[in-house]
Amino acid sequence: MRTFLFLIATVFFSFSALCQKSTTFKPGEIWPDNKGVHINAHGGGILFHNGKYFWFGEHKVEGKKGNQAWVGVHCYSSGNLTDWTDEGIAFSVSNDPESEITAGCVIERPKVIYNKKTGKFVMWFHLELKGQGYKAAKTGVAVADNPTGPYNFLKAVNPNAGVWPVNYNGELISKKFPENLKDWSDEWIQAVKDGLFVHRDFEKGQMARDMSLYIDDDGKAYHIHASEENLTLHIAELTDDYTGFTGKYIRVLPTGHNEAPALFKYNNKYFMITSGCTGWAPNAARLLVSGSVMGNWEYIENPCVGTDKELTFHAQSTYILPVEGKKNAFIFMADRWNPENAIDGRYIWLPVQFNEMGNPYLEWIDEWKLSIFDKK
Numbered sequence: 001m002r003t004f005l006f007l008i009a010t011v012f013f014s015f016s017a018l019c020q021k022s023t024t025f026k027p028g029e030i031w032p033d034n035k036g037v038h039i040n041a042h043g044g045g046i047l048f049h050n051g052k053y054f055w056f057g058e059h060k061v062e063g064k065k066g067n068q069a070w071v072g073v074h075c076y077s078s079g080n081l082t083d084w085t086d087e088g089i090a091f092s093v094s095n096d097p098e099s100e101i102t103a104g105c106v107i108e109r110p111k112v113i114y115n116k117k118t119g120k121f122v123m124w125f126h127l128e129l130k131g132q133g134y135k136a137a138k139t140g141v142a143v144a145d146n147p148t149g150p151y152n153f154l155k156a157v158n159p160n161a162g163v164w165p166v167n168y169n170g171e172l173i174s175k176k177f178p179e180n181l182k183d184w185s186d187e188w189i190q191a192v193k194d195g196l197f198v199h200r201d202f203e204k205g206q207m208a209r210d211m212s213l214y215i216d217d218d219g220k221a222y223h224i225h226a227s228e229e230n231l232t233l234h235i236a237e238l239t240d241d242y243t244g245f246t247g248k249y250i251r252v253l254p255t256g257h258n259e260a261p262a263l264f265k266y267n268n269k270y271f272m273i274t275s276g277c278t279g280w281a282p283n284a285a286r287l288l289v290s291g292s293v294m295g296n297w298e299y300i301e302n303p304c305v306g307t308d309k310e311l312t313f314h315a316q317s318t319y320i321l322p323v324e325g326k327k328n329a330f331i332f333m334a335d336r337w338n339p340e341n342a343i344d345g346r347y348i349w350l351p352v353q354f355n356e357m358g359n360p361y362l363e364w365i366d367e368w369k370l371s372i373f374d375k376k
C-alpha cells in the first residue's frame with residue numbers, strides 16, 4: 001500500500017512539475033505544453049491576434065522518420081510565449097486518396113496571417129504530393145474563421161504562372177538556353193542566374209518550397225519561398241484577401257541557394273535570415289538586407305556569433321517573431337531537426353540582438369527571459 005501511495009505521489013508531483021508555469025526560454029530542451037507533452041509544431045510560425053499568440057507548425061508522429069504529414073498542422077496558444085496551451089490540429093490532412101493533401105503528402109513550414117478586410121485567417125504551407133518526393137514544389141492555402149481553425153483547404157499552386165519577375169532583365173525574356181548544360185558548370189550557373197528555371201517553369205508556375213509570409217506596414221502580404229530548384233528565393237505579392245498571387249514577384253540572390261526564409265523589419269530596413277541547402281543537416285545562417293520587401297536584397301554575413309555559429313547552433317531558421325508591447329524586440333525561431341524521430345525535433349528560440357552597425361546578430365543563451373529586451 002505504502003509503495004502504491006508513493007508511486008501515485010511521484011506521478012502526481014512529476015506531472016505538476018511539468019505543468020508548472022515557466023517564464024524562461026530554454027533553447028534545445030524539451031518544451032512541455034499545458035498537458036506536459038513536448039510541443040509538436042515544427043517548422044512553425046506565429047500569429048498574434050487579440051492579445052494572444054498562436055503557434056502553428058508541422059505535427060510529427062512518434063517513431064516516424066522524415067517529413068510526411070500523417071495528421072496535419074498543430075496549433076498552440078499562449079499569452080506570454082513561454083506557456084503554451086494545446087489547441088489541437090488546426091488543419092487536417094485528408095482521408096481521400098485523390099486529394100492533394102491526402103495523408104502521406106508533405107506539409108511543411110505552415111504560416112498563418114489574419115486578413116482584416118475579409119476577417120479570415122489564412123494559412124499557407126509548402127506542399128509536396130504523396131509519393132512524389134519534393135518534385136511538385138507547390139504552396140497550399142487554407143482559410144478559417146477562427147485562429148485555431150479548422151482551416152479549409154482552398155488550393156495548391158505553383159505560383160505566378162505566365163508572368164516574369166519584376167526585377168528580370170527584359171532582354172532575357174526571349175533568351176534561348178543551350179540544352180544539356182552540365183550542372184554546376186560555369187555555363188550552367190550563368191544560365192540559372194539568367195533565369196533557366198524561370199523559363200522552364202514559366203507556363204506551369206514557379207517552384208515554391210521552404211516558405212514564409214510577411215505583412216508589410218501598408219497591409220500588403222508577401223509569400224517568400226525557395227524557388228528555381230532551391231537556388232533562388234522568390235518574394236511574391238499576395239492578393240488583397242491573401243489567398244492568391246497578384247503576379248508581382250522578384251528573384252532574390254539567383255544561385256544563392258537559400259532556404260528557410262524568415263523576414264522582419266527593424267529601423268526602416270528589412271532583414272531576412274535564411275539557411276543554406278543541406279537537407280536536415282544544419283549549416284551557417286545567412287543575413288540579407290533590403291530597403292523594401294520587393295527591393296534589392298543583399299547578403300551581409302552569417303548573423304550567428306560564438307560557438308557553433310557555423311551550424312546556426314545546430315538549427316535552421318523558421319520565423320522571426322516581433323514581441324508585442326516591446327520595442328525592437330524580436331525572437332529568432334529555429335528548428336533543431338531530428339530526422340530519425342521527427343517528433344523529437346527541438347526548438348531554438350533566441351533573442352535577436354543588434355550590433356553597433358544596426359545589424360542583427362544571434363548568440364547562444366542557455367536560458368533567457370523576455371526581460372532581456374528591456375536591458376538596452
Ligand code: DGJ
Pocket residue numbers: 043067108109210259260278279280316
Ligand atoms: C530542409 C528544409 O528547410 C526543411 O523544411 C525540410 O524540407 C528538409 N530540408 C527536408 O530535407
